[in-house]
Amino acid sequence: MKHCFFAVDLGATSGRTILGSLSDKGLELEEVNRFPNPLIEVGGHFYWDIYALYQHIVDGLKLAAQREVKITSIGIDTWGVDFVCFGADGHVLRQPYAYRDPHTNGAPEAFFSRVPRNKVYELTGIQVMNFNSLFQLDTLRRNEDSALAAAKKILFIPDALSYMLSGEMVTEYTIATTAQLVNAQTRKLEPELLASVGLSEDHFGRFVYPGETIGVLTEEVQKQTGLGAIPVIAVAGHDTGSAVAAVPALNKNFAYLSSGTWSLMGVEIDTPIVTAETEALNFTNEGGVEGTIRLLKNICGMWLLERCRAEWGETSYPDLIAEAKAAEPFRSIINPDDAVFANPSHMEKAICLYCEKTGQPIPDTRARIVRCIFESLALRYRQVLENLIKLSPRPVEALHVIGGGSKNDLLNQFTANSTGTTVIAGPSEATAIGNVMVQAMAAKVAGSIAEMRKQINASIPLTAFQPENSAAWDAAYTKYLAIID
Structure with missing residues (x-):
């Protein structure tokens, strides 16, 4: 029997959806749709269009449904560090800032004036880059950002898109580690660092690891695509994590x-x-x-x-x-x-x-x-x-x-x-292959x-x-x- 897995692979300049299948012939990949992922510059800031990305994924699912293949599950991987703020009603509060936005220039130094640099590294083991989520969040807090102030939940990009497909909010481990907010030893969100930017674990989704089930497609997405209640799987949400798996x-x-x-x-x-x-x-x-x-x-x-x-x-x-x-x-x-x-x-x-x-x-x-x-x-x-x-x-x-x-x-x-x-x-398609393979492991076919x-x-x-x-x-x-x- 041929198992088909729907992989969403989003990079910082473009994205695509892929059908990966495992059979006696081995692994086969087929691109479903490809689309640009441009930075949007407005009001002195650079943003990602989370709604456009979501629509491209839904379009890909529609095309996959037309091929009348049986999709076993869906998994999403993206670039790291960026995130979406959601309100108490579950809706997006603002388009997410892109990591290349200049608002975090000098942000690590501002943060280290309160929390020592070596303490942050000792806790997380993550390299200091000015756009890490920790510094993005601290910058938003210092700038009294209205979206952060109203945020009930903060979801990293692959988790935000999985939520829009499934209605379930999670924080996947590999993508969360890029944030410089995960303790390297416990492999969970670090309460001390969360508190330093005015947050707690309650601001994030259920913590999951690669291979865990997030949920199934919402009735809305099922209706739009013509697909059934297909599971959405937490793959290695960080694209490098998926790529290295392959x-x-x-x-x-x-x-x-x-x-x-x-x-x-x-x-x-x-x-x-x-x-x-x-x-x-x-x-x-x-x-x-x-x-x-x-x-x-x-x-x-x-x-x-x-x-x-x-x-x-x-x-x-x-x-x-x-x-x-x-x-x-x-x-x-x-x-x-x-x-x-x-x-x-x-x-x-x-x-x-x-x-x-x-x-x-x-x-x-x-x-x-x-x-x-x-x-x-x-x-x-x-x-x-x-x-x-x-x-x-x-x-x-x-x-x-x-x-x-x-x-x-x-x-x-x-x-x-x-x-x-x-x-x-x-392989050149390592990220998509790793995404598919983690789904296959979750389905017990790899x-x-x-x-x-x-x-x-x-x-x-x-x-x-x-x-x-x-x-x-x-x-x-x-x-x-x-x-x-």
Whole structure:
């Protein structure tokens, strides 16, 4: 019998719904609908359109119903940290702020004037980024935000959409860990930090872990879509948690690079590593499936190129990669995680200004800009991987690149060259696969994560990249370290 699972995968620039099926032939994925997820700028703030996202999901369910397949369950994963405020009547109080909104600039420092930085890290094991939910909430509180003041419940984005589909309010563990509000040891919301922003556990939904049932489709959604009372499952609500669940590793001796708008590089461990060293390096301990912890670091990722492409009229990736491959190597290098690249009005101009200020040749063609981005990312990956290898309780035998970036052969080869590590690329649809697999585990048609990974390894084409040209990359790394210093 063929089991079909409906996966909703929402990223910071676009979203899609996918039908994933498990049968004797293995795993099959079929895209149902794809849609943009633009930032909305109004009144000096950046918002997400939660209603549009919900409507796109309902549209996807309608299309799936027309195919007359039996859907076993539904699961939603999204980017982290952002949340929706709901009133006592259960309705949305305001469109949610986007994490790139500038209102949290300087927010961590404001919060740490009341609660010591090392105390926050000791409790949560989460890296400090100005847009973490903890700092968003504190900023709203300090600004006397009317939606927060009236909020009966606060739900993270995947939980808010699950509520709109099912009428049940939950707080899923993996997405909650991105907030810097979950205690790393108890793996529950931390009362001391909630109190510091004027909240309590009552402001959040029932706490659940990946694989638990949230509820079933409301009668309203059933009527709109023509579907029955299909269960809505808590998958790893954080898209990186879903993606890492789909790493096709055959043992535990690996690092991963989830490559998309953000790049997230890490290792999978059994218990959090919360030390002075991980705090100094600003590493994070996010929740994973089956009780695992993802010790990782956020790296800027393809955001740099996506913003440049928007300025260039959406040129195709293959064309840009071909141009970059032919460009002069190591001409200009940037720190992809420098604050100037967070949300500039003109990304290409920001890259050129950075190179000028650091005494380097300005990348004056499109090809040179793209080459600069790819080489700089690969060098940043080396820096982060070297730290991970020191911290990990296991050896790192390979780096698995998953997500959309796994299709970028040039960047994958650069990453292998830079890190001196075998890079295994694929699957590109890791997030959707992980989402489907957690649903399959909940439906008892798939076994453990280890069994899932073997199945993915056997059924998805993977490409290996071996390190080359190490002397030139070692010299470039020395140059990179001098520039970012």
